[in-house]
Amino acid sequence: MDHGEGLNTLGKKLAATRRRLTLLALGRAWWPAFVFIALFLAVALAGGFDRLSSFLAAAILPALMITALGLSWLSWRRYRSPSEADVVRALDRQSELRPVTSLTDRPADPAAGPASLWRAHRERLISEIGNLRLPRLKSEWAALDPYRLRYIVPVGVVALALVAGAAGPGRIGRALSPDLGALVGADKMIVEAWVTPPEHTGRAPIFLQADMKNVRVPVGSEITLRTQAPSAPKLILRGDRRKAERFSRTPEGAYEARARIEEDTRLTVNWWGERARWNFTILPDEVPLIAFDTLPEPGQRDQVTFKWKAGDDYGVTAVELAIRLRVPHPAAPDAEDRVPVPMPGAPGAKELAATAQLDLTRHRWVGLPVDLRLVARDGAGQEGFSEPVPFILPEKLFLDPLARAAQEARVTVLREPRPYAEVPKNEQAISDGAINTAATGRLDAAPDGVRQAALMLDAVTYRGEMFINDLGAFMGLRMALGTLQSAGTKQEADAVEPLLWSIALKLEHGSVADARARLEAARAALERALRDGASEEEIRRLMEAFRDAANEYLAAKMAEAMAGGLDGPAQQEDGQAQAGGDSLGGQDFEDMLNALQDLTETGAEEQARQLLSDITNMLENLEFQRGEGQGDGLPGEQAEGEEGDLPPEEQELTDAMRRLSEILREQRQLNDDTLAQQRGEQPGQMGEQPGEGSEQGEGGDMEGQGTGEGQEPGEDGGGAQEGEGEPGEGRGGTLAERQAELGRLVEELARRGGDSGGQGEEGGGTPGDGVDEDTLRGILDAQRRAERALEGGNEGRAVIDQERATQMLSELSREMANQIDQMRANRLGEQGQNSNDPLGRPLTGAGNDGQGIEIPSESERQRAKDILDELRRRYGEAEDEEEREYLRRLLERF
Structure with missing residues (x-):
């Protein structure tokens, strides 16, 4: 091995040895912290911390963190990095030559001879370096970790x-971040939350649970949150932007917060951490749809008639008719008027369809071409529109020239959209002789329409005291002229509208028009209160106003009829006319008003509104017949002088209907007495009992017999006074005996009808053609069952059978009335007489006399009252809040 390669090998072995010694040094210094952290991870991965209570987990974490920090600090203090001598020593001890240390030596004698020896020695050292092995440090590790935890612990952590x-990362995260709020009791904090959808949606409140992460609610819903906490929690809403607010303290000591959901929102409640969270998704609210089902057309009494239909996902709350001029005024190109359209039933129905009849004769654009479109509004205020329809608003026909002039001046003022011109300020107002221009010359600043109307009134009333017979109308027109001359704004000029309208009606129609206007105003106010759910006191007050207006209208109609040569109504002993109190086309008018009042008190809004409309239509269609002698002039009745001239069949049917009306009245009274006895009250003794009060003919004939109420003209008025007796008994005996007497009278009526008609067997005939004998048989069966139930003391069953008999008697009475009307119409047609008045309305029939109006029976109304009283009693006694809320909603709907 050459010198360079040997040094390179030595460097690698020194670095590897350093790493091994460093790892050993780390193990010696950090093994307590390593073992502690590994055990923590193992317990967390095994779910051990999840099994602890929130309080215990929060309490343990600080101790664990402190312990880990302490061990880390101690380990860091104990750690010593291996030195260069330690690394060299670990390699040199493998050879006696100590090659690593010897390579650093230098020769003592630089002479040539020793130098050659030194080179040989270095080559030997380098060769020895190649034989060195990295130290295994086995004994050191054995002494440090005899149980090999450095392998077992990591393997265990990886296995877990x-x-x-x-779920592993989540468990570790929960172990590292427990609910620290549990240390102050936040873990026991319960957030109660509920969502209240907008009222127009009709949806029930949604009570939120902790597991409800995504909740769909209508837009505009209100969320209420309530909780108990030592301090105020924080409510955070995250939608398009973040909004935070604190809970407010309630008088009970709790904390409450409210928020409105207008968009997709994430809601959280924070108090020492997140306590609750919900995500809300908005449900869309569609725009309502509406359309004309039939095109508008002029109807009776110049009303605009059309059919319409509308729908909305949550319900339509209001319908209006929008009116725009087809050729708008240049000064107001966007002018639009809206007229409310009556809705069938209560507002909020999802699907609606109805026929509308609107009186627009008072509108400012009558007689002009306009565009009509329907507008439907939902509870959120969204509006849907129909397609526009061209139309010409019908104008009320005024035949009186002065009435036409008043109407023309009125609409001229109303159709003017421009305001008054600005009056220049008089700078010399405080000087002597200055004119107050703000108080004079106002008509010069008025728009053209106002000045034109003032000129028209001035021309019409010029020396009017000489040729206008009605001084009241003349003074009213002059007052309207003075109002226009002194008006300083368009609003002040428009104040002449009601005055000119009332003058035009008075000149054209007289006093009946005023009474009719009051009747219509009272009806509209009462219907609006029923529709809008007004208070009981308000409905009671409006009901009294409608009763007074109806009586005044009847009085005005009778006065007008008498002034026109028609006979007046029959008089009672106290001198009061019976027109408004007892008889209107076979119906008891006072009973109608009482039934209407009962329906309003019990909350039957739909039935009350229907009956209110029927009564108003009956009064408006009321026509008096021209009679002779002692006739009362009421619709649907014949004067005494005319009865003898009737054909035999019509006379017989008329007499039979009178007897049937008396039986029906007595059956209704018996129904009320039975209901009173069932409630433990004393039955009322109203009127006389059938078969008493006058001499009866053979077989219980009721001809010539009266009850003292609703006496027909020409009938015997010898009614007896009201009797008194024990509970359940009257002058007719017990309730069972009175029911048996009524059954006998029905049999007698059937027998008479059969004898006169020459049809049927005993008891099987019918009074007049077209009446099925099964109807009388059904009445007799119901009366007999009621009689047996009364004999057995079962008043509840008797009431049911009596109501059935009453209903069948009413239906039979209506059928007979229709037959009489048909006979009379045919007779008048054969005689060449017109059965309609000059306006095309029938002189007789259901449209005039109130036939076909359904009035709830006394027992039905009483049951409704009893139910309402029971609900109120239970609401007052209920202690549970949920029960009280449920009863409150029932009372509101009732």
Whole structure:
């Protein structure tokens, strides 16, 4: 081996020896820390720390960290890096020549002879270096690690890592970062959270659980979080941007926070670490859809009639009709008016379809071509539009010239979109003789439409006291002119609209128009309160206002009829007319109003609104018949002087219907008394019982018999006074006896109908053609079952059978009324008379007399009241909060 190669080999062996000695030195110094860390990893990979409680894991970690740091510090202090002498010594001790050390020697005599000997000696040393082996340090390692833990521990850690698999890193991470908040009790902190979707969605609240990582909620949902903690936790929302806020303290000592979810959001609650976390995904809220089902067209009384349909994923809350001029005014090209469209049922239905009838005759653009489109709005405020439809708004027909002038001036003001011009400021206002321009000459600053309307009113009322007969209308027109002359803004000028409209109606229609306007206003207010869920006190007040307006309208109609030559209504003993109280086309008007009030009190909004509409339509279609003698002029009734002129079949059917009406009234009274006895109350004694109060003919004939209420013209008015008796008994005996008497009267009515018609066997005839004998048989069967139930003391079963009998009696009465109307229409047609009034409305029939209006029975209304009272009682007594919340929602829906 040459000299260079030998030195190179020596360098490699020195470096390798240094590494081995360094590893031995590290083992001697760091073996306690190495073993400690390896054991920690082994326990963590085995899941040992996961089995500890949060408090214990958090408490152990600081001790482990301190121990690891202490051992590391001691190891670092103990560590000594191997020196050059240690490395040389480890190699030299393998040979007596000590080749590594000897190579560093130098000859003492540089002479030629000794030099040659030195060279030979170096060659021998280099040759010896080739024979050197790296030190194995076996004895040193045996003394340091007799159990070979330096191999066992790493192998064990690797084996546990392979067993743990993918869970290994997580276990180590949890072991290194335990819940330190457990040291202060944060691990026992419970976060209660729930999401309340927007009310318009109709979705139930979502109570969040810890395992619910991804929750889908409607946009705009509100999340409420509540917890108990020593201090306020922190709420963090991460969406498009980060938002953080502190919980607020409640009066109960808890902490609460609220947040609204408007986008995809990650929510966390932090208090000494993360205590809760949820991810929220927003559910889309679609824009509502709406369209015309049929195109708008003029309807009765100049109303705009059309069918529409709408839909929304969460429900439609409002529907409006948007109106735009087809040729807009240059000063207001985007002007648009919106008119609310009544919705069927309660707002919030997902699918809607209805027929709308809107009175737009008071709109400012009547008679002009416009574009109509429907607007549907959902609970989130989103609006959907239909396609525009061209239309001409119908205009109310005014035949009176002065009424037309008032209407023309009115719309001229309303159609003006421009504001008043700016009045120049008078700089000399404080000087002597200056004119206050702000108080004078306002009409000169008005837009053209206002000035034109003022000129029209001035021309119409010029010396009007000489040719205008209605001084009230004249003064009203002059007041409107004065308002326009003194107005300083467009809003002040528009204040003449109601005055001019009322003047035009009064000149055209008289006082009935005022009463009708009050009736419509009361109806609209009551319907709006029912739709919007107003308070009970507000609905009660509006119900009283509607009752008063209905009575005033009836009084105005009767006054108008009497002024036109029609006979007045029959008078009661106290001198009050019966038109609004007892009889309207076979229906008890007061019962209608009472039923409407009961429906509003029990929360039956849909039925109440339907009955409200039916009553209003009945009143608006009310027509008085021209009679002679003692006729009362009410619709659907004949004056006494006309009855003798009726054909025999019509007369017989009319008499049968009167008897059936008395039986129906008594059956309803018996139903109410049975229900009262079932509740443990004393049955009311209203009116006289069938078969009493007048002399009865053979077979219990009820002709000529009255009850004292709803007396028909020409009937015997000899009704008896109300009787008194023990509970369940009246002048007709017990409830069972009264029911048996009613059954006998129905049999008598059937027998009379059969005898007069010449059809059927005993009890099988019907009063008039077209009435199936099965109807009377069904009534008799129901009455007999009710009689047997009353005899057995089963009032509940009796009430069911009585209601069935009442319903069948009502249906039979309506069929007979329709037959009478048909006979009368045919008779008038044969006589060449027109059965319609000048406006095309039928003089008689269901449209005028209220036939077909469904009124809930007293028992149905009472059951609804009982249910409502029971819900209120349970709500007041409930102690559980969830039960109280459930009952509260029931009461709101009820």
